[in-house]
Amino acid sequence: MTAISAESLVKHFAADIKAVDGIDLAIPEGQIFGFLGPNGSGKTTTVRMLTTLLRPTGGRAEVAGLDVERQAHEVRRQIGVALQDAGLDELQTGRELLHLQGHLYALSAGDIKPRARHLLGIVDLEESADRKIKTYSGGMRRRLDLAAALMHRPKIVFLDEPTTGLDPISREAIWRYVRELNRDEGATFFLTTQYLEEADRLADDLAIMNFGKIVAQGTPKQLKDSIGADVITVHIEGDAAETARAAAVARELDGVEDVRIVDDTVTVYVRDGRRAIARVVLLLDQANLGVAEVSLAHPTLDDVFLRKTGNHLEPDAAVTGTDGSEAGGREASA
Amino acid sequence: MQVLRSAYFLMLRGLRESARQPAVELTNIFIPMFFFAVTVGAIGNIAAGAFGVDNFVGFQMPVAILQAVAGTAGMAGIATTVDIERGYFDKLLLTPAPRLSLVLGRLAADSVRAMLLTGLVLIAGSFAGAGMEAGPFGFVAILVLAGLFGLVYSAIGMAIALRTGSPQAAQAGFLIFFPLLFLSPAFAPKEVFAGWLEFLATINPVTYVLQGMRHLILEGWSWRALAEATGSILGLGVLTLSLALAALRYRTS
Numbered sequence: 001m002t003a004i005s006a007e008s009l010v011k012h013f014a015a016d017i018k019a020v021d022g023i024d025l026a027i028p029e030g031q032i033f034g035f036l037g038p039n040g041s042g043k044t045t046t047v048r049m050l051t052t053l054l055r056p057t058g059g060r061a062e063v064a065g066l067d068v069e070r071q072a073h074e075v076r077r078q079i080g081v082a083l084q085d086a087g088l089d090e091l092q093t094g095r096e097l098l099h100l101q102g103h104l105y106a107l108s109a110g111d112i113k114p115r116a117r118h119l120l121g122i123v124d125l126e127e128s129a130d131r132k133i134k135t136y137s138g139g140m141r142r143r144l145d146l147a148a149a150l151m152h153r154p155k156i157v158f159l160d161e162p163t164t165g166l167d168p169i170s171r172e173a174i175w176r177y178v179r180e181l182n183r184d185e186g187a188t189f190f191l192t193t194q195y196l197e198e199a200d201r202l203a204d205d206l207a208i209m210n211f212g213k214i215v216a217q218g219t220p221k222q223l224k225d226s227i228g229a230d231v232i233t234v235h236i237e238g239d240a241a242e243t244a245r246a247a248a249v250a251r252e253l254d255g256v257e258d259v260r261i262v263d264d265t266v267t268v269y270v271r272d273g274r275r276a277i278a279r280v281v282l283l284l285d286q287a288n289l290g291v292a293e294v295s296l297a298h299p300t301l302d303d304v305f306l307r308k309t310g311n312h313l314e315p316d317a318a319v320t321g322t323d324g325s326e327a328g329g330r331e332a333s334a
Numbered sequence: 335m336q337v338l339r340s341a342y343f344l345m346l347r348g349l350r351e352s353a354r355q356p357a358v359e360l361t362n363i364f365i366p367m368f369f370f371a372v373t374v375g376a377i378g379n380i381a382a383g384a385f386g387v388d389n390f391v392g393f394q395m396p397v398a399i400l401q402a403v404a405g406t407a408g409m410a411g412i413a414t415t416v417d418i419e420r421g422y423f424d425k426l427l428l429t430p431a432p433r434l435s436l437v438l439g440r441l442a443a444d445s446v447r448a449m450l451l452t453g454l455v456l457i458a459g460s461f462a463g464a465g466m467e468a469g470p471f472g473f474v475a476i477l478v479l480a481g482l483f484g485l486v487y488s489a490i491g492m493a494i495a496l497r498t499g500s501p502q503a504a505q506a507g508f509l510i511f512f513p514l515l516f517l518s519p520a521f522a523p524k525e526v527f528a529g530w531l532e533f534l535a536t537i538n539p540v541t542y543v544l545q546g547m548r549h550l551i552l553e554g555w556s557w558r559a560l561a562e563a564t565g566s567i568l569g570l571g572v573l574t575l576s577l578a579l580a581a582l583r584y585r586t587s
């Protein structure tokens with residue numbers, strides 16, 4: 001059964017600001033769905049429409065089989081939401097916040113206390129539950145926000161960039177909770193992120209968003225497989241001429257789709273890299289080229305984003321071509 | 335009933351906030367008490383001769399009460415802007431709690447605070463010799479009037495907060511009280527006013543709230559004075575609550 005669906009969903013803030021520009025979604029129950037994209041791509045606007053905080057300009061969406069516009073009140077009963085900024089009341093304690101959340105969802109008084117205690121245990125906040133939230137770290141606030149989103153046992157949970165700005169340990173902790181809650185409580189998770197690793201490790205299925213449109217959709221493996229090649233990186237001993245000669249040698253190998261040089265490194269895009277890597281080293285050796293270092297990598301979601309949009313997803317990953325111009329890819333052509 | 339239930343728990347939250355920021359409430363009680371003491375000290379001795387008020391402490395006590403109420407009634411607006419800025423207001427909007435309860439909960443907290451501060455002023459006034467001609471139930475009636483006035487007055491700050499999301503603008507809602515207070519018989523009976531000021535005082539709802547409280551303190555029970563006070567508060571309430579609900583619709587549309 002479909003947990004979340006959208007047809008031609010549109011949100012325009014002005015005639016020329018198309019935050020979401022006609023997206024379609026069909027997310028089955030029980031899935032962790034990743035919604036990946038750079039800042040400003042329309043992820044949060046999509047979440048705000050699906051969670052009834054924003055009215056769509058066009059199209060329609062259903063959450064738990066309910067129309068987000070016409071049945072907004074019923075939708076709110078079915079969903080839990082942790083927004084991008086963990087907006088919490090700093091003067092309350094963690095426990096008080098969860099209790100209030102329970103009351104606002106009309107849970108019974110007998111249910112609220114044990115449920116809050118259970119969730120505080122899950123997110124490792126039992127010991128600090130009676131401290132004011134203003135004393136919490138960023139990671140603790142995110143975990144408490146997650147617990148608040150789950151207080152009423154929602155069928156569907158929206159997490160809008162739940163780990164942005166967190167340190168790696170806190171990030172890992174959030175991932176673990178999401179996996180456990182998905183497994184133990186059977187909730188469907190709609191998770192927006194700008195982190196490739198997060199989408200890759202958590203999502204059963206994902207959509208990649210750019211400029212308000214979905215540019216790719218599938219499982220992380222399907223998306224990466226769509227690149228059709230593995231990446232072998234070879235560092236050659238010697239000068240630039242030797243590196244260029246190595247690139248020419250590699251290009252002769254069967255199954256090679258592309259060869260690029262970045263600085264003094266040759267990058268070979270090749271089908272079935274596990275089998276090809278030995279042949280690459282052998283050919284280079286036969287050509288009397290010294291191999292200082294060789295590595296094999298699978299394509300990343302950034303490669304998928306690059307292939308679809310011509311840009312890297314993470315701005316820090318952008319590279320410059322050998323002529324100083326922006327390459328529009330990870331490497332410049334050899 | 336879900337509206338009242340949600341409003342009740344949101345009211346408790348608002349009161350917890352106050353209990354955790356006692357300095358704010360100390361300011362709200364200190365300033366009115368200071369003006370109360372200074373005004374009585376400055377004018378008290380000439381009040382009887384100047385405008386025929388023998389018990390000027392009792393005459394001034396409702397002014398101190400309304401100043402304290404107006405001070406604390408600004409909290410709902412300011413607290414709401416803090417919720418908006420921090421994103422917690424969105425969290426509340428995401429719950430199935432009726433939207434109306436988000437407003438009523440805050441206003442009810444202001445109303446309870448208004449009654450608590452009024453109680454303090456009444457105690458201080460009693461020690462200062464204000465008296466209460468209406469007897470013990472006069473205290474209760476004044477507490478109720480103060481609570482109702484606090485509720486409807488705080489809706490002004492709430493309306494500004496929901497419309498603008500700005501703490502500074504919400505705080506300015508408190509300033510509206512000063513013209514209302516000075517255009518009322520706060521410091522002298524209306525009968526000694528110039529004609530234009532007497533007219534403005536006559537159409538000012540604060541006048542009737544003051545007079546209702548004064549009647550209980552200085553003369554005893556007067557159903558007419560109480561009805562005028564209650565009617566003024568309800569009339570003001572229709573206006574301010576309509577503004578607050580319109581602002582809520584604006585913010586959630």
